[in-house]
Amino acid sequence: xxxxxxxxxxxxxxxxxxxxxxxxxxxxxxxxxxxxxxxxxxxxxxxxxxxxxxxxxxxxxxxxxxxxxxxxxxxxxxxxxxxxxxxxxxxxxxxxxxxxxxxxxxxxxxxxxxxxxxxxxxxxxxxxxxxxxxxxxxxxxxxxxxxxxxxxxxxxxxxxxxxxxxxxxxxxxxxxxxxxxxxxxxxxxxxxxxxxxxxxxxxxxxxxxxxxxxxxxxxxxxxxxxxxxxxxxxxxxxxxxxxxxxxxxxxxxxxxxxxxxx
Numbered sequence: 001x002x003x004x005x006x007x008x009x010x011x012x013x014x015x016x017x018x019x020x021x022x023x024x025x026x027x028x029x030x031x032x033x034x035x036x037x038x039x040x041x042x043x044x045x046x047x048x049x050x051x052x053x054x055x056x057x058x059x060x061x062x063x064x065x066x067x068x069x070x071x072x073x074x075x076x077x078x079x080x081x082x083x084x085x086x087x088x089x090x091x092x093x094x095x096x097x098x099x100x101x102x103x104x105x106x107x108x109x110x111x112x113x114x115x116x117x118x119x120x121x122x123x124x125x126x127x128x129x130x131x132x133x134x135x136x137x138x139x140x141x142x143x144x145x146x147x148x149x150x151x152x153x154x155x156x157x158x159x160x161x162x163x164x165x166x167x168x169x170x171x172x173x174x175x176x177x178x179x180x181x182x183x184x185x186x187x188x189x190x191x192x193x194x195x196x197x198x199x200x201x202x203x204x205x206x207x208x209x210x211x212x213x214x215x216x217x218x219x220x221x222x223x224x225x226x227x228x229x230x231x232x233x234x235x236x237x238x239x240x241x242x243x244x245x246x247x248x249x250x251x252x253x254x255x256x257x258x259x260x261x262x
Contacts, residue, residue, distance in 0.1 A: 003188055004191050024136075027184070027258050030053065031053065033055075033056060033102040036056070038050070039123065041060025044068075051082050062085070063088070090109070090113060091113060100127055112163070120178040121177075121178040128261065129262065131261040137166070138253065153251055175259050181259060183259060188255065
């Protein structure tokens, strides 16, 4: 998720993402960290970015073997000896072996966890005293109408496979209860709006594009994967729609929390 500042070109996603990466890296003092942990590293793009700039080790953990396969290809291509990826469940990250970390990041991942407070407690066990922990996650407002819950938030949860979202206040309490001092809390919702527009635009164009090449691709996928391929394409389209609707309705908050391990 890229953060856009006032005056930025909303079409220049790559430049905004580069600035976002630099902001997060600075927040955790990555330039002086000996060991950095990325929780929910996915395909490894940000871990690779940090490994190219950090003086020490960068470790990415994810629960998806498919994502980890992509991430490990980055290590091979970039010949980065300080970058490592492991398959591990964040809910049991306390079991991860090795020296404690000087910094950790968890971006756009915590909302998928079944128990956020328990996860924060696990994460705290992997950090040295004084280590910085950056969590950026989607939050819901404290109050909403039953209609908003039923018509917008519940479909959003379903298409994004999210069990539930926390409020800002519940995250604030969770940080305090799990051994962190909260250094920064920043609602970035307005500054990530171009991402929703971009995702919605891509979904619209994909639906409107009925060119021969795409039809052949969809046909091949259907023959290979059956109705599952069609369902996946539909779900991706609906996910983009409900993300934009939820954000426009103020039901989807994108919030940065920077904590320090006590």
